[in-house]
Amino acid sequence: MRKLFGCRPAYWLGLCAITVIGAAGPAAYAADAYPNKAIKMVVPYPPGGPTDLVARGAGAAMAQIIGESIVVDNKSGASGMIGADQVARSAPDGYTILANASLHVINPHIYKKMTHDAFNDFVPITQLAAVPLVLVVPKDSPIKTVADLVAEAKRSQNGLNFGSAGTSSAQHLSGESFKKLAGIQMQHVPYKGSAPALTDLVGRQLDLMFDSMPSAMPFIASGQLRAIAVTTHKRVAALPDVPTVAESGFPGFDISTWYGLWAPKGTPDAIVEKLAATAKQALHEPKVAQQYATMGAEPVGSTPKEFAQYVASEGKKWAELVKQANVPLQ
Structure with a gap:
């Protein structure tokens, strides 16, 4: 012991260095070794909806880059909260991640518990895409413009109904905001995702829907649905002949949705950074960029820090929209 404690300072510096390296070693090794098995990407909505389409496009390209399978697991229900709950309770090791829409930051302003x-x-890992919404009606609907919609809503004895991907979703809040702005009544019909709502819209069980472009575009392209307007302040390249709601008589109307990736709290920074970098690279792959463009989605690929800041600001924005739309607490 005397020899040990009597060693020169250089010895202690070396010993401390070894100790620090040893302490950091497991975390560094975990990040370097990650991933060594399949990653589960939970999508809290049914297959075929916009979140599912955006997630699958990014996930397939990410798997090629990272060298392990990324398996999409659809866990729909409760406005996306069932799937989110599963991820929140998962081990923070990077093998279970959440692909969700802006509804993720809207729900806290809708639900009491x-x-x-x-x-x-x-x-927050990264924002995958920014996406306009599009106002669509069945192909044989008499509604051809926003003005037609307002006139029909005021004339109809039973009122019009509109579908959404779920209570408090961007689709729902778009419809509620438009109702208030236009001074009309419409009945909201929530679904467990866009896909079943669009099926009923095509079957004329619904009158209209404000939907995310990735899920609506195939129906527009096939002629099953007619696009009336887009919800952003300017027209979108995927539908250049479709006017905005703002230029259709309601200036100031500007709503869009977005999609991102999250990991459970406690996931090591190095793993989060690796997932974000992989996603950014995947979103710049020509195949993914073309797929997103066809859906009307704009790839983003932000850093974890940038996405965290965006999530915070969007939470405040949607809180105000919920208030303006007079959506009651659930």
Whole structure:
């Protein structure tokens, strides 16, 4: 012991260095070795909806880059909260991640009680895409313009109904905001995702829908649905002849949705950074960029820090929209 404690300072510096390296070693090794098995990407909505389409496009390209399978697991229900709950309770090791829409930051302003904290139980990884919504009606609907929609809503004895991907979704809030702005009444019909709502819209069980472009575009392209307007402040390249709601008589109307990836709280920074970098690379792959463009989605690929800041600002924005639309707490 005397020899040990009597060693020169250089010895202690070396010993401390070894100790620090040893302490950091497991975390560094975990990040370097990640991934060594399949990654589960939970999508909290049914297959075929916009979140599913955006996630699958990115996930397939990410798997090629990262060298392990990325398996999409659809866990729909409760406005996306069932799937989000599953991820929040998962091990923070990077092998279970969440692909969700902007609804992730809207729910806290709609529901009095939630079994997870949308802001504090997750680590933001990256924003995958920004997406306009499009106002669509069945192909044989008499409604051909926004003005037609307002006139029909005022004339109809039973009122019009509109579908959405779920209560408090961007689709729902778009419809509620438009109702208030136009001074009309419409009945909201929530679904467990866009896909079943679009099926009923095509079958004329619904009158209209404000839907995310990735899920609506195939129906527009096939002629099953007619696009009336887009919800952003400017027209979109995928539908250049379709006017905006703002230029159709309602200036200031500007709503869009977005999609991103989250990991459970406690996931190592190195793994989060690796997933974000992989996603960014995947979103710049020509195949993914073309797929997103066809859907009307704009790839983003932000850093975890940038996405965290965006999530915080969007939470505040949607809180105001919920208030303006007079959506009651659930």
